[in-house]
Amino acid sequence: MLDAFTHETLTAYFSMEMALLNDIPTYSGGLGILAGDTMRSAADLELPMVAVTLASRSGYFKQTIDNGGQQVEQSVSWDPADWAVPLNAKVAVDIEGHPVWICGWLYILKGHVNGQQPIILLDTDLDENNEDDRKITHHLYGDGTNYRLKQEIVLGIGGVRLLQALGFTIARYHMNEGHSALLVLELLRRYAYQPEEVRAGESPYDIPLVRELCCFTTHTPIEAGHDRFGYDLVQQILGEFIDLASLKHFAGGNDLNMTYLALNASEYVNGVAIRHAETSRKMFPGYHVHAITNGVHPFTWTADSFISLYDKHLPGWCHEPDLLVRVEHNISDDAIWDAHSLAKSALIDRVKSLCDKTFSPDLPILGFARRMTAYKRPDLLFADLEKLKEIASKYPFQIVLAGKAHPKDREGKQLIQTLHSHIHDLADVIPIAFLPDYDMELASKLVSGSDVWLNTPLPPMEASGTSGMKAAFNGVPSLSVLDGWWVEGCIEGVTGWSVDEESGSVGNNDVENLYAKLKQVVLPLYYEDRTGWIKVMKGAISINASFFNSHRMMRRYATEAYLR
Numbered sequence: 148m149l150d151a152f153t154h155e156t157l158t159a160y161f162s163m164e165m166a167l168l169n170d171i172p173t174y175s176g177g178l179g180i181l182a183g184d185t186m187r188s189a190a191d192l193e194l195p196m197v198a199v200t201l202a203s204r205s206g207y208f209k210q211t212i213d214n215g216g217q218q219v220e221q222s223v224s225w226d227p228a229d230w231a232v233p234l235n236a237k238v239a240v241d242i243e244g245h246p247v248w249i250c251g252w253l254y255i256l257k258g259h260v261n262g263q264q265p266i267i268l269l270d271t272d273l274d275e276n277n278e279d280d281r282k283i284t285h286h287l288y289g290d291g292t293n294y295r296l297k298q299e300i301v302l303g304i305g306g307v308r309l310l311q312a313l314g315f316t317i318a319r320y321h322m323n324e325g326h327s328a329l330l331v332l333e334l335l336r337r338y339a340y341q342p343e344e345v346r347a348g349e350s351p352y353d354i355p356l357v358r359e360l361c362c363f364t365t366h367t368p369i370e371a372g373h374d375r376f377g378y379d380l381v382q383q384i385l386g387e388f389i390d391l392a393s394l395k396h397f398a399g400g401n402d403l404n405m406t407y408l409a410l411n412a413s414e415y416v417n418g419v420a421i422r423h424a425e426t427s428r429k430m431f432p433g434y435h436v437h438a439i440t441n442g443v444h445p446f447t448w449t450a451d452s453f454i455s456l457y458d459k460h461l462p463g464w465c466h467e468p469d470l471l472v473r474v475e476h477n478i479s480d481d482a483i484w485d486a487h488s489l490a491k492s493a494l495i496d497r498v499k500s501l502c503d504k505t506f507s508p509d510l511p512i513l514g515f516a517r518r519m520t521a522y523k524r525p526d527l528l529f530a531d532l533e534k535l536k537e538i539a540s541k542y543p544f545q546i547v548l549a550g551k552a553h554p555k556d557r558e559g560k561q562l563i564q565t566l567h568s569h570i571h572d573l574a575d576v577i578p579i580a581f582l583p584d585y586d587m588e589l590a591s592k593l594v595s596g597s598d599v600w601l602n603t604p605l606p607p608m609e610a611s612g613t614s615g616m617k618a619a620f621n622g623v624p625s626l627s628v629l630d631g632w633w634v635e636g637c638i639e640g641v642t643g644w645s646v647d648e649e650s651g652s653v654g655n656n657d658v659e660n661l662y663a664k665l666k667q668v669v670l671p672l673y674y675e676d677r678t679g680w681i682k683v684m685k686g687a688i689s690i691n692a693s694f695f696n697s698h699r700m701m702r703r704y705a706t707e708a709y710l711r
């Protein structure tokens with residue numbers, strides 16, 4: 148089974164979460180979607196890669212909303228045996244002084260036309276392990292620092308060992324975010340000098356070799372977002388895996404910072420958008436942080452109606468999304484509008500079936516869906532209900548919302564409740580629907596069926612953001628704060644619109660600017676100049692979808708990070 152993959156030298160892509168299919172709940176949000184799109188493009192492009200992630204049998208969670216607007220979390224689970232095949236190798240890693248056994252499942256991700264990628268799902272749910280250890284790979288982002296550290300040991304150290312046991316030859320280890328950075332420690336140990344070779348004052352490890360092997364993509368533009376573990380805890384759970392002086396040299400003097408571990412051990416480091424790379428350079432002075440702006444997988448995120456259209460007029464677009472630059476000339480306005488109308492009516496049907504609300508195909512739909520957390524500011528649009536009503540009285544519109552809050556994120560859960568109270572307050576004036584259980588499938592309905600895709604994060608917190616890129620594939624322009632990818636993607640009035648930044652007052656005037664842009668520019672264009680509107684839809688496709696796709700992203704990773 149594995150022979151098809153082990154005969155050549157590969158890049159190993161490590162990610163804590165990975166969105167493989169809607170039915171496999173091994174992801175929570177943007178990071179997992181990106182990891183999935185990374186491997187989907189790798190498959191399409193037939194890149195020599197293997198991915199490593201956790202089986203997360205108990206997934207993330209399924210969201211329902213109760214009558215009070217509160218998020219209710221229901222557990223989900225999946226059985227790797229339904230989708231993947233068990234691999235006949237096991238490795239052990241010592242955790243808390245005893246071996247924990249790890250096995251792997253092989254999920255084969257098929258490319259859109261050709262190509263396939265092996266995905267290894269790590270699993271500790273084995274008879275050899277005690278009750279607690281069997282659960283290490285169950286809950287994605289489960290409770291507690293101890294649990295998280297054990298998961299990261301399994302992912303990083305266990306992952307590298309299992310790849311070796313399975314016969315893979317790995318030329319690059321790509322860490323997608325810091326969660327997998329403990330793989331560095333395993334590599335240091337593997338490439339340690341013999342004691343007699345070590346000269347006084349020099350490292351006992353072949354650091355240049357390890358740095359050559361590693362690349363790291365950082366995703367978190369704020370310090371507090373980086374995983375860190377106290378050295379006491381590391382000692383207790385992992386023991387003295389490498390000598391403490393070397394560990395501190397790589398991972399920081401005060402505590403084990405996974406980002407610093409990855410940064411210090413990687414010859415190639417990048418952020419996920421140009422703005423994010425700039426932010427990262429300020430956060431980590433002295434490190435050379437490249438920028439490879441994220442992208443989304445063309446076939447996965449394009450609605451059926453647009454797939455047919457592109458297939459007909461731009462054959463080959465799925466492999467070479469750059470062809471979409473020709474949309475302007477090759478596809479008529481009517482055809483674009485018809486394809487959009489089909490996607491919109493599918494969303495309207497979904498609103499009806501999930502929320503029993505009737506949306507009109509004639510009024511514009513503003514879409515907002517993302518992880519519900521404070522910095523994404525899902526409540527910004529509702530900051531002044533009277534003003535919002537006033538806008539709606541002149542230019543009626545509808546709103547669809549969706550998003551999960553992490554079970555421990557009290558503020559995020561509060562935001563969901565606040566949104567529901569606004570829905571209630573505005574019930575007679577603005578049709579608003581909060582669609583429960585935001586997942587890949589719902590996301591594709593939302594990004595294709597909305598008329599405008601809204602994004603209002605607090606800069607510089609949005610490292611990239613990808614849902615607006617998905618919208619672009621469906622001719623849906625973004626109205627967004629200038630942060631993350633939108634700094635690159637926004638050409639005012641051509642690909643969408645910005646919520647203008649007032650110099651020196653980031654975030655302060657966003658509400659007024661958002662309302663002004665809606666009232667003076669976006670909604671009038673929708674109502675008063677349909678041709679002008681479709682021109683922006685085409686701009687989103689030809690300028691943004693042709694560029695912000697994971698095929699371009701992977702061609703860059705391949706040539707710049709992997710083929711060094």
Ligand SMILES: *Cc1c(COP(=O)(O)O)cnc(C)c1O
Nearest residue numbers: 176177517586587590612613614
């Ligand atoms: C695309 C996607 C995300 C990430 O979107 P952002 O714009 O980065 O917030 C999160 N969750 C799901 C289900 C998605 O499809």
